[in-house]
């Protein structure tokens with residue numbers, strides 16, 4: 001029997017050809033292509049195709065993929081009714097998880113052996129999750145829901161459905177790059193969750209709903225909104241060293257720092273920081289950016305020897321806040337990007353499936369007997 005590894009750190013659980021990560025050198029590649037190249041030159045639609053089907057699309061392939069995604073953006077009225085029935089102060093990640101699972105009832109697909117059905121479900125999930133997130137946000141604010149606009153690309157349409165305003169080119173590109181950066185990351189907790197659910201041959205909507213639940217936690221995607229809450233508790237740049245000392249002394253985790261795989265700065269964080277810098281230069285800065293920058297600097301001095309540096313969540317919230325996205329929508333934005341990676345992993349899992357069923361090291365009693373309730 002193999003040895004117990006807490007958190008499965010370093011355990012190889014599958015072969016995969018989707019995302020490559022070198023945590024010591026800070027390298028991330030999707031299907032072999034460096035993330036920096038994709039962030040500079042590609043679009044979320046193109047990256048989704050790349051992740052799902054293994055290669056960059058030709059022009060006509062991208063056009064028909066994009067047209068199909070646009071045709072799948074609308075969600076059934078019944079899903080809107082479910083969103084309306086939820087408490088307005090419920091977390092949008094919970095609403096997204098519930099609505100995604102519910103899509104499985106509107107588009108039943110209990111048989112996952114058929115490739116065309118699986119492809120279509122993957123596209124439907126990518127296309128419809130932004131509509132769900134935007135609809136819940138509008139419902140909870142008492143505003144009318146905005147229908148998807150097929151004239152807009154994936155990123156611009158999401159911003160439009162949330163804010164009611166069509167974003168300019170710069171904002172559209174920023175959101176597009178954020179989606180690209182968050183689309184895939186190997187065997188992280190939510191992707192692994194999705195693959196585990198998928199390995200039982202469950203329907204695709206349950207697979208993605210499981211992954212959404214996993215992403216919502218503060219140790220994973222949920223960290224991005226907590227970074228902003230944390231930065232808001234620090235009054236000024238001068239207070240950063242004291243804040244950090246207090247966190248380290250009281251053994252509290254600093255949100256947005258540290259990673260299971262990266263022991264240097266996350267390459268996605270480097271791209272996001274540059275984007276944040278440009279955005280604040282052109283649209284006005286926020287004191288939070290200076291505080292974040294100082295926190296990164298002081299943390300490198302005090303925690304760098306442990307390999308603790310900013311991860312993707314550290315700067316993303318600052319960008320989203322500046323774009324006018326509500327703090328509790330940060331993790332749903334992560335989810336509408338990562339769904340492409342989840343779907344790609346689900347399809348890959350099904351190609352050579354074996355149900356995940358690890359074992360445990362039993363540490364309980366071996367010598368207990370039933371005692372009648374009156375004698376306990």
Ligand code: ACO
Nearest residue numbers: 218219220221223252253254255256257258259260311313
């Ligand atoms: N702040 C302070 N110390 C930290 C941090 C942090 N953010 N992260 C790790 N450490 C320390 C731990 O206290 C521990 O120290 P010790 O050995 O002295 O006890 C050591 O580094 C190892 O930490 P673990 O929690 O065991 O590392 P693990 O690989 O299990 O966890 C994780 C990785 C969950 C990302 C962790 O770094 C963390 O909690 N970070 C904060 C939350 C966060 O930003 N999550 C987003 C991750 S990226 C993503 O999911 C998209």
